[in-house]
Amino acid sequence: MSKTRVGRWSGRHLLLAAVLLLPNLVLLVVFTYRPLLDSIRLSFFRWNLGSPTSSFVGWDNYVEWFTSSDSRTVLVNTVIFTGAAVLGSMALGLGLALLLDQKIRGRGVVRSLVFAPFVLSGAAVGVAFQFIFTPNFGLVPDLLRSLGLSPPNFYQSSAWALFMVTVTYIWKNLGYTFVIYLAALQARRTDLDEAAEIDAASPWTRLRKVIWPQLRPATFFLLITVLLNSFQVFDVIHTMTRGGPYGNGTTTMVYQIYQETFVNLRAGYGATVATIMFFALLVVTLVQVWLMERGRRE
């Protein structure tokens, strides 16, 4: 782009650019940035949703969150759910992509099938799997019984309920990691594979030394996107357990925001949890981006 072009275009197109960009910018300011700042402000208030009055309470909401045993459960749930979702869907997606990265009849059909759950409504998937995990006449308990195992009650035990929502989410999300890894595998330099084959490297060595390094950009991309997405899951949890059993058995931070704000109407406290979550995600993402940039330079 030449310098002259800059001069020629800048005057003529300022007005046009403003007209084209303004609607989108106004929407982002009013419905993304304004509520972001407003929520941070609200996190310092005691305010019941819909109430005309609110009172400034300083850091009280934060102190409450960081000291309550309820939030410890919520934090543990969030870490387990997010960690299992990230590791589970990435490991399974990679394994599947490696196995299907060869000329196999029917590969296209399998690829469509694995990816299909990703486009389904999370709420509908939640309702479907609630049915599938139903004690007694559900599909999963039945399959476990036919294997000679006695099925746990997925509705009544906190640990098993968390297992249930996590498995459901991985089922829904697996197609995404699989498709990204498959695309990365197929874009790699296959001449390196051949060199490794000639060197008679074992499959494991080839995977570790030749393929894995080439998948690095895809892995970092997935780490960031899958982490952000699974951290923010609401629909599957809401439709399957409403955050229960026992009040907070499957409540994650996102679900806690919903529950405190829109069920308990403690909007100030809800805003506090949202603010903590926002800064936690921001730090995690920035660290990942920093690691990615460093990895790229090396």
Added chain:
Amino acid sequence: MSATTAPHEHRGVLSQVSGYLAMLVVVLVIALPLYWIVAASLKERPDIYTVPVTWFPDPVTLENYDGVRHGVPFLDFLRNSVLITTVLTVVQVVLGVLSAFALSFLRFPGRTVVLLFIIAALMVPSQITWISNYALVAQLGWRNTFAGIIIPLAGVAFGTFLLRNHFVSLPTEIIEAAEMDHAGALTLLWRVVLPMSWPTVIAFTLITIVNEWNQYLWPLLMADDSSTAPLPVGLTQLQDAEGFTNWGPVMAGTVLTMLPVLVVFLVLQRHMIKGLTAGAVKG
């Protein structure tokens, strides 16, 4: 895709076999739950509650699909879903194309700042916006209106980012040639840029359709009844109404909620996957 797989062809029989084996397991794990809900939706009520389970609906009945309409006004939810998804998709694609065009081809002071401002919105999780947006929309009296559901979701950060990445990758010679012809900026967009960008625009359109069809929490907060609530919210109401005592209609409703987006996906998946993998592979 097939061109790059050539070297793998003469790999051992073992990896072929393990490939087929994996495919079999995958088909079972992914397809079985889908089969199960379709089968349940076609069963007579007592057949759903048997232990051990009944694998095939016998006799096949459509009464659950009829029952969906009795539990809740399902057709109203369907209408709302179509309306909300259509309007949001059109608005987001238009705003995304216009924003990305301005940020790629127009020169104006502060362009980089505006670009960063839009991309940074991707870092704001929607959860932190719920509370304040809910209060604002309620104050405006927009709850239980389509405006209340649609307008707060209409801003485009991801699409602007995706389309701009594509626009700046277009060969500059063609665009410069168009400028020589004194083509106006919008003519340039319509005659030169868009015809070279349809795959990306279509990919973004498909991703948007899927996202908006599946939109759940915001409509749940905004819509109390079938006058504006979309299908996923309606399904929750059906779940609450029929719950554990009558799974048949709930499963029929689940199938109906999943089906439209599944059909769109099966027909156009190639375009959609292209959009999702863009930028992921090369980093």
